[in-house]
Amino acid sequence: xxxxSPEPSRRAAALDQAxxxxxFRAEFFLPSGQIxxxxxxxxxxxxxxxxxxxxxxxxWRALGINGWTDAVPPWITLSETVAxxxxxxxxxxxxxxxxxxxxTTNLHQLLATLFDPCGSVLARDSRDQxxxxxNVIVADELNFSSDLHAxxxxxxxxxxxxxxxxxxxxxxxxxxxxxADIRAAFTPDVQLAVLxxxxxxxxxxxxxxxxxxxxxxxxxxxxWDCSHSIGAVPHTLDHAAADFAFWCHYKYxxxxxxxxGGLYLNRRHLGRAPGLAGWWGVRPDRRFALxxxxxxxxxxxxxxxxxxxxLSVAPLLGSLEIIAEAGGVAALRAKSLxxxxxxxxxxxxxLAGLGFTVANPRADAERGGHVALAHPEAWRIxxxxxxxxxxxxxxRPDIIRLAPAPLYNSFADCADAIARLQTIVRTAAHxxxxxxxxxxx
Ligand SMILES: *Cc1c(COP(=O)(O)O)cnc(C)c1O
Numbered sequence: 001x002x003x004x005s006p007e008p009s010r011r012a013a014a015l016d017q018a019x020x021x022x023x024f025r026a027e028f029f030l031p032s033g034q035i036x037x038x039x040x041x042x043x044x045x046x047x048x049x050x051x052x053x054x055x056x057x058x059x060w061r062a063l064g065i066n067g068w069t070d071a072v073p074p075w076i077t078l079s080e081t082v083a084x085x086x087x088x089x090x091x092x093x094x095x096x097x098x099x100x101x102x103x104t105t106n107l108h109q110l111l112a113t114l115f116d117p118c119g120s121v122l123a124r125d126s127r128d129q130x131x132x133x134x135n136v137i138v139a140d141e142l143n144f145s146s147d148l149h150a151x152x153x154x155x156x157x158x159x160x161x162x163x164x165x166x167x168x169x170x171x172x173x174x175x176x177x178x179x180a181d182i183r184a185a186f187t188p189d190v191q192l193a194v195l196x197x198x199x200x201x202x203x204x205x206x207x208x209x210x211x212x213x214x215x216x217x218x219x220x221x222x223x224w225d226c227s228h229s230i231g232a233v234p235h236t237l238d239h240a241a242a243d244f245a246f247w248c249h250y251k252y253x254x255x256x257x258x259x260x261g262g263l264y265l266n267r268r269h270l271g272r273a274p275g276l277a278g279w280w281g282v283r284p285d286r287r288f289a290l291x292x293x294x295x296x297x298x299x300x301x302x303x304x305x306x307x308x309x310x311l312s313v314a315p316l317l318g319s320l321e322i323i324a325e326a327g328g329v330a331a332l333r334a335k336s337l338x339x340x341x342x343x344x345x346x347x348x349x350x351l352a353g354l355g356f357t358v359a360n361p362r363a364d365a366e367r368g369g370h371v372a373l374a375h376p377e378a379w380r381i382x383x384x385x386x387x388x389x390x391x392x393x394x395x396r397p398d399i400i401r402l403a404p405a406p407l408y409n410s411f412a413d414c415a416d417a418i419a420r421l422q423t424i425v426r427t428a429a430h431x432x433x434x435x436x437x438x439x440x441x
Contacts, residue, residue, distance in 0.1 A: 012411035040403035043254030048318030091236035095299035106246035112275020134191035175202035186218035198228035198368030203360035209240040232369030255316040278305035335406035370403035
């Protein structure tokens with residue numbers, strides 16, 4: 001593969017030189033010889049995350065059952081310890097956050113707790129009063145399949161037909177949501193809405209505060225899937241007055257495959273009985289009473305179900321340490337925007353005429369942590385990129401996602417990736433004359 005053309009690589013070197021976060025790259029194990037741009041699917045292991053897993057394993061080895069009380073910090077409150085450190089990343093207070101479950105199970109838990117299709121029970125009364133019952137959930141057609149599976153199955157469990165009770169906001173361009181279409185979906189029959197803060201394919205970042213305001217003005221509860229934004233985009237969920245949120249920690253938070261997830265429940269909903277109850281959601285001072293009566297914890301930890309998955313919690317401690325040292329998520333966002341701006345600028349210039357379009361919104365306020373390049377041959381280009389030592393990912397139908405992450409990627413990574421992309425597509429275009437068939441199948 002060719003090396004980057006001199007001008008972008010010189011600029012990259014200058015940007016890397018001036019980068020206050022450059023020193024954190026050494027904290028991560030990056031696959032050797034590769035440019036890792038897939039941290040929005042699975043962040044890499046850090047030395048700190050590894051050390052915390054080793055520590056918990058050591059405590060288990062040395063203490064056995066006593067680790068629950070004698071480990072440092074004690075396992076019994078480890079989830080709360082971590083939740084307090086996650087809270088600033090999303091703009092919440094610690095009592096509104098629970099570190100538990102997975103993205104999808106947390107969505108199930110939040111729906112079970114907050115979806116209240118009273119209209120389905122009181123339909124006749126409501127209609128008599130000239131009011132439509134609120135028994136519809138709003139989501140969007142672009143969202144990740146698992147969220148939509150959860151919504152469908154949840155409605156079915158409530159005895160509601162998803163064909164009637166799940167309304168999916170349509171995308172005008174197949175990539176983004178239009179604010180007017182979101183607003184229009186909040187009709188009087190809607191009780192609750194679930195939207196992604198950042199679209200997982202196009203990287204579109206929605207205006208959480210404005211949309212939350214519109215939902216509330218229409219009497220709709222709203223929750224945010226922050227899987228593609230936590231750790232990349234600062235959130236102010238309390239300030240936005242969001243009702244709930246949920247996310248994973250294995251993307252921009254680098255907590256490892258299948259790491260524990262997280263959820264946020266605004267304080268005005270604290271004290272509700274959890275929809276899916278278990279002993280770990282019982283008030284800590286009553287948990288070991290082991291009685292049939294469920295006395296929920298007064299905070300978001302009421303939404304815990306069973307024993308915390310501590311080996312999947314431990315790596316997160318390391319990730320959060322690094323983020324705190326780096327100056328918090330605002331510092332990460334500043335570098336993330338610089339990296340993605342540089343990447344888009346290089347894509348515009350170095351890939352001009354090669355069939356690419358930047359498919360993510362351009363404005364800083366409307367994009368998350370990755371760049372989405374559309375190309376009709378996206379799948380094959382992704383395969384070639386991997387062979388050339390760049391790790392991107394492909395999303396249907398025609399998107400190459402490149403996620404330069406602020407803690408471990410450099411501007412040189414961006415320049416190098418674009419140079420390799422240019423070489424791949426130029427070479428393929430050249431060969432097209434001789435191997436037409438191979439390229440179009
Ligand atoms: C990554 C992701 C998920 C994954 O769900 P898990 O339960 O963690 O496997 C769900 N929703 C969105 C939007 C995601 O980006």
